[in-house]
Amino acid sequence: MKVLVPYIKKYRWDVIWSILAIFVVAFATLWQPHLLQVIMNAIMKNDKQTVWTNGLYLIGLAIIGIVGGIINTIYSARVALGVATDLRADEYAKIQSLAYADIEKFSSSNLVVRMTNDINQVQQIVMGFFQQVTRIPILFIGAVILAIVTLPELWWVIAVMMALLLGVSLFSFSRMGKYFGRMQQLIEKVNTLARENLMGMRVVKSFVQGANQTKNFAESSDEMRDVSVKIGNLFALLMPAFFLIANLAIALSIWLIGQNITSHPSNLAAITSFINYLMQILFAIINESFMLTFASRALVSLRRIHEVMATKPSMTFVSGPHRDLDGAVEFDDVTFTYPGDDKPTIRDIGFAVKPGEMIGIVGATGSGKTTLAQLIPRLFDPDTGIVKVGGHDVRAVTEADLRQTVGFVLQRSTLFSGTIAENLQQGHPNADLASMKWAAQIAQSAEFIERLPHTYHAEVEERSSNFSGGQKQRLSITRGVIGQPKILILDDATSALDARSEKLVQEALAHELKNTTTIIIAEKISSIIKADRILVLDDGRLVGSGTHLELVRHNDVYREIYATQKALEEGV
Numbered sequence: 001m002k003v004l005v006p007y008i009k010k011y012r013w014d015v016i017w018s019i020l021a022i023f024v025v026a027f028a029t030l031w032q033p034h035l036l037q038v039i040m041n042a043i044m045k046n047d048k049q050t051v052w053t054n055g056l057y058l059i060g061l062a063i064i065g066i067v068g069g070i071i072n073t074i075y076s077a078r079v080a081l082g083v084a085t086d087l088r089a090d091e092y093a094k095i096q097s098l099a100y101a102d103i104e105k106f107s108s109s110n111l112v113v114r115m116t117n118d119i120n121q122v123q124q125i126v127m128g129f130f131q132q133v134t135r136i137p138i139l140f141i142g143a144v145i146l147a148i149v150t151l152p153e154l155w156w157v158i159a160v161m162m163a164l165l166l167g168v169s170l171f172s173f174s175r176m177g178k179y180f181g182r183m184q185q186l187i188e189k190v191n192t193l194a195r196e197n198l199m200g201m202r203v204v205k206s207f208v209q210g211a212n213q214t215k216n217f218a219e220s221s222d223e224m225r226d227v228s229v230k231i232g233n234l235f236a237l238l239m240p241a242f243f244l245i246a247n248l249a250i251a252l253s254i255w256l257i258g259q260n261i262t263s264h265p266s267n268l269a270a271i272t273s274f275i276n277y278l279m280q281i282l283f284a285i286i287n288e289s290f291m292l293t294f295a296s297r298a299l300v301s302l303r304r305i306h307e308v309m310a311t312k313p314s315m316t317f318v319s320g321p322h323r324d325l326d327g328a329v330e331f332d333d334v335t336f337t338y339p340g341d342d343k344p345t346i347r348d349i350g351f352a353v354k355p356g357e358m359i360g361i362v363g364a365t366g367s368g369k370t371t372l373a374q375l376i377p378r379l380f381d382p383d384t385g386i387v388k389v390g391g392h393d394v395r396a397v398t399e400a401d402l403r404q405t406v407g408f409v410l411q412r413s414t415l416f417s418g419t420i421a422e423n424l425q426q427g428h429p430n431a432d433l434a435s436m437k438w439a440a441q442i443a444q445s446a447e448f449i450e451r452l453p454h455t456y457h458a459e460v461e462e463r464s465s466n467f468s469g470g471q472k473q474r475l476s477i478t479r480g481v482i483g484q485p486k487i488l489i490l491d492d493a494t495s496a497l498d499a500r501s502e503k504l505v506q507e508a509l510a511h512e513l514k515n516t517t518t519i520i521i522a523e524k525i526s527s528i529i530k531a532d533r534i535l536v537l538d539d540g541r542l543v544g545s546g547t548h549l550e551l552v553r554h555n556d557v558y559r560e561i562y563a564t565q566k567a568l569e570e571g572v
């Protein structure tokens, strides 16, 4: 709850108005039965004047109550929406500040649920809090006092009714709390299943996995239905039980008062207002039970939000003035283990690259090529050893300098919804049309972009579904080169390009980005055959370094990869 205090404080005036309105509503609600009693007494005495005056008071009070309710709802909603919006913005900013490893630990779909469903829960409880939390105790205490004042001899009827109502409420809502907890877990599971399934729809369709996926989804969805039915059943029993208790209390009170109504005729009016107060006590207990149940759900959500907010980034960058870094890269005895793994993925890696060199990295799948490359833009820090860029330990370089120096085109091209230009500007914020065209020429994307009706302002749909795999790769390369980085890493970035286009990209890179150090990770040796130097990885170790010819002559691992690929190409 402490997390919410600073957020709520920001809306203190809305809070004050909402609470003041509640006092008005509570007063109007509690005083209406009393006026009713006065009117009934006046009717019995045929006192028309009192009937009219109090009748008008009653109408006035009802209107004041309604207006108070509206004001309370408006201001409670302002607080709830404001808190939720600020919390969401802060959580998003916090996620942006986390290291890549921290985000992987949470998992992105889990973070999405925390930013949507969990924040919605908190929004609802803040709204409910300012609508109910002061109203319930005022109405409850006020109704108990006024009921006793109205018919003091029936105090024990109120006590017995309250004990029974609280007993039933505690029993049912504690069981419901358990079901609500399970419901939350199931919502998360169904969300994840739906997300994975819909995002991987091509795979689902091509592997004819529709039926399997539907079965998985149906199982979780069925459990959600069963839990909902259990909650529904409890509600179905709970409400009649509440009303049965209240009605029994009312019947008992009428019977008790009826015993000597002739000697106390004014009790006839008193019993109507007493019944009203009993009903107010009943509703206060029902609302309080609901609030507690929803609060326990929201507390789970709040804890999950707090978990994100309290996470200290596992990696921070130094701050300092801008420094121009050159394209030198050096690994000095680097070993790296993924968080949670028990053995290193790459070990004792050492090599140095001069500015402007073209380096190829090859190795079997899973040998650690991407892992090695990810250490250059400092997505992770090594366990031991030093990674240097431009002659400096990456841990001593500011984030802005590092991002400006290293361009990384990932294996899986990720574009964002928006326009092509907006995507390219992620690689260079001030990129104009001329630089977009220049980068697109290098990446061989100019031809298809310029054929689009809106060229560089063409829309990129969600998950870039309106572009082919090869087009996405070309757009990613365009984004990677547009900032003219000193170091450009292409992680299997041309795998979806035909051999001719791949050759054209490499030639354009060599011509246009002469001084850029290019590190190309490739499955096919043909992609890096012309590199100044090729690094060979085998099971996380650097087992060779040299030109293609040197490696073919002297390196067994390289020779084997090359021979296998050649044999495949020749159809052997």
Ligand SMILES: Nc1ncnc2c1ncn2[C@@H]1O[C@H](COP(=O)(O)OP(=O)(O)OP(=O)(O)O)[C@@H](O)[C@H]1O
Pocket (backbone or CB within 6 Å): 104, 338, 339, 341, 345, 363, 364, 365, 366, 367, 368, 369, 370, 371, 372, 411
């Ligand atoms: N985020 C991660 N967390 C834990 N282990 C990982 C992670 N990413 C990769 N690995 C593991 O590290 C090893 C090396 O993976 P990496 O992606 O670096 O290999 P690669 O040589 O680039 O493979 P490929 O050629 O298939 O892309 C693999 O065993 C992989 O399962």
